Amino acid sequence: MESLTEQCVLSREPEQEQEQEQEQEQETADAVNPPIAAWMPGPTTVSHRIRQRLLRAGVRFHANDNIADFLREGELDLLQDEIEAQLQGVLHALVIDVENDHNTRETAKRVAKMFVREVFAGRYERAPRVTEFPNVERLNELNIVGPLSVRSACSHHLCPIVGRVWVGVLPNASSNLIGLSKYGRLVNWVMSRPQIQEEAVKQLADLLERRIAPDGLAVVMEADHFCMHWRGIKESNAKMVTSVMRGAFLNDPALRRELMTLLPGRGQGAV
Ligand SMILES: [Zn+2]
Secondary structure (H helix, E strand, O other): OHHHHHHHHHHHHHHHHHHHHHHHHHHHHHHHOOOOOOOOOOOOOHHHHHHHHHHHHOOOOOOOOOOHHHOOOOHHHHHHHHHHHHHHHHHHHOOOOOOOOOOOOOHHHHHHHHHHHHHOHHHHOOOOOOOEEEOOOOOOOOEEEEEEEEEEEEOOOOOEEEEEEEEEEEOOOOOEEEOHHHHHHHHHHHHOOEEOHHHHHHHHHHHHHHHHOOOEEEEEEEEEEHHHHHOOOOOOOOOEEEEEEEEHHHHOHHHHHHHHHHOOOOOOOOO
16 A cells, blocks of 8 residues: 555656646746636737737736727727627626617617727827927916816726816926917826726826926816716715825925915815
């Protein structure tokens, strides 16, 4: 018996090594290519190819991240088709008779287009072209831009977030200035992604700070969250106000007060 056991142990050793090796290989593969869950699009899909590129590059692809650099020509059309097919599956799973219900027959197609080309376009499109001008007049006064419209969606429920944003800029002699209308385009690009408001405001502040390089930058956002109106607590009056203060706005309470009292369309000291 003893020798048999030994033999068994001996004969298992290379097998164990092999198993260990296989496990290690699997772990490495998992890091690049996580196991495919049943709900995950298969390896022949375009979303799979894009996901692989992002994983290989070690780039984050949360709901509010832009992935335009990882899309190749024509892939957005294919992605839209893939999303349409998946949404059709969701409608079927909701037990909606999409074949016979004339109202939902084209819903998957419409929603896929709306996601990719409109409401979440800020994930797939490159940043809008915005020309920066040197601050030749050496302006150093407080500028406030807004209210600018915000249309976004919460990443928890994919419900709309609709609101307004104000941007306060305190430039210095070496800051870049950007045209008024361009603020709206940048806001739209950042907001057209599933978000949470606190992160959206921070993303916008980071983007503007990089572009303008001011002494101080403030972003104030006030918005209605339709996931509160429509579901959950069903509270229709609550608005969410979030602000981010950078540089001079952070260090100078008087400047911060000045900004808050000057915000066009907002009550005095309402923030
Ligand atoms: Zn929500």
